[in-house]
Amino acid sequence: MEAFALYLLKSVIWLTGFTMVYFLFLRNERFFRLKRYYLVAGILISFIFPLFTFHYQVEMAAPPDNITGFAPTDTVIAPAVQTVLKDKPIDYRHILLMIYLSGILFFTFKTVKHLRILLKTINKTKSNDLNRARLIRVSRFSGSFSFFNYVFINPSVDEKELDVIINHELVHVTQKHWLDLLLVELLLMIQWVNPFAWIYTGFIRQNHEYIADEVMLQQAPDPAVYKAVLVNQLFDSRVFSFSNSFNYSLNKKRFDMMKKIVTSPYRKMKILIVLPVFAIVFYAFATPEYHYITPYEAPAGNTLTSGSIEKEARGIVVNEEGTPLQGVKIVVSKSLIGVVTDESGRFAINRIPDGSTVIFSCTGYKTYTLPPLITSNSALRVRLVKDPDYKKGVSISTSDGSEFNALIVIDGVISDDGMGKVDPNSIFSMNVLKEKAATDKYGEKGRDGVIEITTKKKAAETQTTTSQTLT
Numbered sequence: 001m002e003a004f005a006l007y008l009l010k011s012v013i014w015l016t017g018f019t020m021v022y023f024l025f026l027r028n029e030r031f032f033r034l035k036r037y038y039l040v041a042g043i044l045i046s047f048i049f050p051l052f053t054f055h056y057q058v059e060m061a062a063p064p065d066n067i068t069g070f071a072p073t074d075t076v077i078a079p080a081v082q083t084v085l086k087d088k089p090i091d092y093r094h095i096l097l098m099i100y101l102s103g104i105l106f107f108t109f110k111t112v113k114h115l116r117i118l119l120k121t122i123n124k125t126k127s128n129d130l131n132r133a134r135l136i137r138v139s140r141f142s143g144s145f146s147f148f149n150y151v152f153i154n155p156s157v158d159e160k161e162l163d164v165i166i167n168h169e170l171v172h173v174t175q176k177h178w179l180d181l182l183l184v185e186l187l188l189m190i191q192w193v194n195p196f197a198w199i200y201t202g203f204i205r206q207n208h209e210y211i212a213d214e215v216m217l218q219q220a221p222d223p224a225v226y227k228a229v230l231v232n233q234l235f236d237s238r239v240f241s242f243s244n245s246f247n248y249s250l251n252k253k254r255f256d257m258m259k260k261i262v263t264s265p266y267r268k269m270k271i272l273i274v275l276p277v278f279a280i281v282f283y284a285f286a287t288p289e290y291h292y293i294t295p296y297e298a299p300a301g302n303t304l305t306s307g308s309i310e311k312e313a314r315g316i317v318v319n320e321e322g323t324p325l326q327g328v329k330i331v332v333s334k335s336l337i338g339v340v341t342d343e344s345g346r347f348a349i350n351r352i353p354d355g356s357t358v359i360f361s362c363t364g365y366k367t368y369t370l371p372p373l374i375t376s377n378s379a380l381r382v383r384l385v386k387d388p389d390y391k392k393g394v395s396i397s398t399s400d401g402s403e404f405n406a407l408i409v410i411d412g413v414i415s416d417d418g419m420g421k422v423d424p425n426s427i428f429s430m431n432v433l434k435e436k437a438a439t440d441k442y443g444e445k446g447r448d449g450v451i452e453i454t455t456k457k458k459a460a461e462t463q464t465t466t467s468q469t470l471t
Contacts, residue, residue, distance in 0.1 A: 001097065010050030010285055012194045015187075017277035018042030019196040022203055025270050030263055032211045038271055039204050040180055043187050054286040071274045104191045110288030111185050118243075122150060133173045135166065145243040146172045152243075167219065171212040181243070182206055210257050217258055227255065313350040313370070317341050317360065325362055325384060333357040360384060406432075406449035407442060411458040414445070428459040 019042075026035055121141075127134040133149045144153045146169035153165060155448045167229045172178070184201045191197040213226075317328045324345025331338035332349065333356050352358060361367040365384040408415040431452040438446030 007050045010165060010281075011046045012191060012196070013281055013284075014046040014049055015042060015191065015194065015200060016273065016463075017281060018046070019200045019203070021274045021277060023199075025273050027203070029267060029270065030257065030261065031268050032207055032214060034268055034271065036180070036211065037208050038206075039200070040183065045182050046187075046191075049281075054247065054282055056286050056288055085436070100193065104189055107185075107189045107192055110428045111189070117209065118147060121152075130166065130170065133170055143245050144169065145245045146170075147243045150171050151407050158232075161229045161232060164216075164220075164226055168212050168216055171215045172208060175211065177208045177211075178243075180208070180470075197209070206254075209254060213254070214257050223258070227258070231256075311352040312348075312350050313352060313380055314346070315382060316346065316347055316434070317347045317382045317384060319365070319384055320386065322383075325365075328360055328362040328384065330363075331359050333359065406439070406451045407445050409442075409450060409452045411453070411455055414442075426455050426457070427453055428456040429454045 007349055018038075022035075022039065022042075026038065030270050030456065031161075083324065121138060122136065125136050125138050127136045127150070130151065133146070133151050135153065137155045139151050139155055142154055144151075144165050146152065151167070151169040151173065153162065153167060153169075157165060181204070184204055187197055188201060216226050217223050317325045317330075319325055324341075324343075326341055326343045326345060328341040328345070328347070330337065330341070330347055330349060332352055337349065339347050339349055349358070358370040359367060360370065360382055364383055364386060366387045368384075370380070370382065431454075433441065433446065433450040433452065435449075438448075438450040442450055
């Protein structure tokens with residue numbers, strides 16, 4: 001039921017769009033045959049296009065593999081309660097469906113009934129050959145009309161007007177306007193609830209008469225005679241909805257459209273105004289297809305080589321359990337660009353130069369680089385793997401991710417083990433010496449820089465010694 005309701009909604013919107021474009025931009029134009037193709041195409045599109053669903057891709061970061069953080073809950077057994085039977089609520093959807101189906105049955109029955117009357121009249125009434133059609137003169141119908149290849153005219157019609165009416169109806173027959181009208185009947189059966197469907201039907205019938213009038217005025221020796229015949233048939237009523245009546249839409253507008261006015265052929269380009277309707281409806285009912293960026297677990301050393309423009313990257317860094325990591329250092333080699341992940345593990349880097357290496361590093365985890373970006377604005381989910389060789393301590397790295405091979409001096413003593421045995425919690429202060437300052441104090445050993453570390457124990461001893469000296 002929901003699927004059909006969605007189809008009907010799409011169909012109504014398509015037809016409404018075609019109706020509005022015709023009413024606002026094409027209704028007063030004089031390229032009648034092109035307008036006929038437009039109107040018929042509108043019905044066919046409203047039937048066919050809703051059957052298809054169009055998609056567009058959306059790139060998103062992949063969700064975590066494991067969802068954690070659910071606290072255990074106690075099992076609660078509900079006490080027995082007495083069951084109370086309630087009346088089932090009214091399902092208004094079924095009521096609306098029954099009303100809609102009743103309307104379809106009504107209009108279907110009406111169309112079938114009229115077709116039976118028409119076929120019965122054809123079978124029981126003598127007809128005359130008109131070469132391209134058959135003429136039936138019957139008093140059962142007051143107005144003149146045509147259907148299929150039959151022209152129906154009341155015997156009371158004056159013989160002087162007979163030829164004009166026959167030629168008019170023959171235009172409908174030869175151009176097969178009855179096909180359009182059968183399509184209209186099918187439209188009204190399905191969209192009888194749509195007021196724009198009824199308006200659209202009127203546009204099609206009206207345009208049929210404009211086409212017939214245009215042909216008749218080109219053939220008639222005296223256009224005034226043709227217009228006079230139209231006026232004489234003014235009070236005859238239309239017989240069947242699927243027939244072309246001679247006097248349909250006989251008003252000032254119809255006579256105005258008979259005037260010979262030269263218009264630019266470029267005005268036909270106005271029909272292209274319907275193209276934005278296509279774009280709007282397609283986009284309104286298109287469904288997104290989410291494309292998740294898979295996690296990267298590449299070894300260190302991969303280089304970013306895609307494209308020749310500056311890239312942007314954003315996303316989240318997680319550990320092996322899928323938990324976001326805060327404080328992950330993310331730097332771009334050969335530049336001063338670097339960021340740190342926030343408390344939710346998220347990051348964003350702008351203007352990554354072409355060919356640069358993006359390095360992710362975090363204490364206790366393996367350092368590695370990001371593989372080539374998929375797009376210039378990639379949504380990423382990066383997973384860091386724990387380093388099994390990691391020893392708790394202090395590590396220092398440069399902006400390109402390489403280790404800083406500085407001379408380590410702990411409490412005035414050069415350390416042969418670097419900083420591997422230093423407990424971060426025991427550090428009182430650190431002093432970094434570079435270039436000339438390092439070599440002046442430590443000679444050639446300080447050419448790569450010096451890190452002077454003072455432990456809390458040494459600082460306390462120094463403070464005690466100073467206090468005793470002052471005393």
